[in-house]
Amino acid sequence: MSEMIALSVFRYDPEQGDKPAMQAYKVPMSKPGMKLLDALNYIKWELDGSLTYRRSCGEGVCGSDGLNINGVNGLACITPIAGLKQPIHVRPLPSMQVIRDLVVDMDHFFDQYRQIQPWLKTETPTPEHERLQSPEQRAELDGSYECILCGCCTTSCPSWWWNGDRFLGPAALLQANRWIVDSRDEAMGERLDQLEDSFRLYRCHQIMNCMEACPKELNPTAAIDNIKRKILARKS
């Protein structure tokens, strides 16, 4: 008999419209280094085909399986079972509209990402070859380009819980900063104008939940700080 893992998983069936409930499952510990996603897959493939969650890459690259795991946001696919207190409580990302079980509506999150216009903006004519960067300029992007838009940070931010309709939240702001610090981008002024707003940017009170939550160990707080400093600098 292999060791059994106890899980308590959030269930919500929109067709029945019943109240959400936690459901208990037991899953065998099948391999050393087993991740939470392996346990969810075991439930879906062996015990209960109706359990619904998002997943794709299985290795912390696609950002699909952001979940609330024992009260902390993280990616199921890179969270080892071994370190988790049992029964493992698995819930959808907090403050989000639940579509079904662990699947939440990410539309507003991605809409806020779109609002920061995450693409290179230039005015100078397109050079014949690519726009070059020095290794130092490229290094400025470290710590932002790795973001996989999983939403773990934004949905852990109390300011976003209360003002998420207008406050952009840590993920979108980290990305806003990614374009502000990009040496090839020529729209910094326009970007700062768009952000200089008591809600869009200044609802961040440096609570740092976002940094704690990020499974890629990024630091949205520092990025937000940098935007604030850029805005201050152009005032003086």
Add this chain to the structure above:
Amino acid sequence: MGGIPTNRFGEVVYNGPEGERSCAGLYAIGEAACVSVHGANRLGGNSLLEIIVFGRACGNQVMKRLKQHRYHPALDKDCWQKGVERVESWLGELNRSGGSDCNIANIRLRMQTIMQEHFSVYRTDEVMREGVQRLETLAAELPEARLSDGNRIFNTELIEAMELENLMSLARVTAAGALARIESRGAHARDDYPDRDDTVWMKHTLASIRDEHVKLDYKPVRVRPMTVESFPPRKRVY
């Protein structure tokens, strides 16, 4: 590198009676496409070339076409039915199954096991022939598979079922193509035919499934660059 055959503009091509034709307005790029430049292996640099060269070429082609053809031609008014039927055939017959051997996850696992055991790193005629047989038997079981989830909202078991249908087709054409190719090339390494045979086999396998049977055809590899001299293929040594 295999994929949906395209020309260098990312337009999907097919073999008609008058030779190669492109499907206007249908495109494939990157991992999904075979523009016939990569050779037989799927190597690290492929994706870069696909993005930077063919992604751009395809984007330009799309823009060009949209300028001339703002709207697509009128669709057959029943064209949606096949898709709906496919979904309904899964949702319509829940759980009426011969037990857990016949669920999606189980058939997928058996398919993966066959591919792993019969079409992995070192291949021989005997091993692959048996593999093709096992795979064909398994594929015939797939229509018996049933879902346990009949929900119409975010049904990921349904998605997995449809993915499995696609994967099964891919596994079948991959297996048949590998068995037929009596040489070693790229990742296709045969113990019984260890050498590459450019006279006979420097060609792409074109596979299709018609009336439930895998059919194989071939087309030449493009070996003449347009602006520079070509160099002849050489043996790859390590």
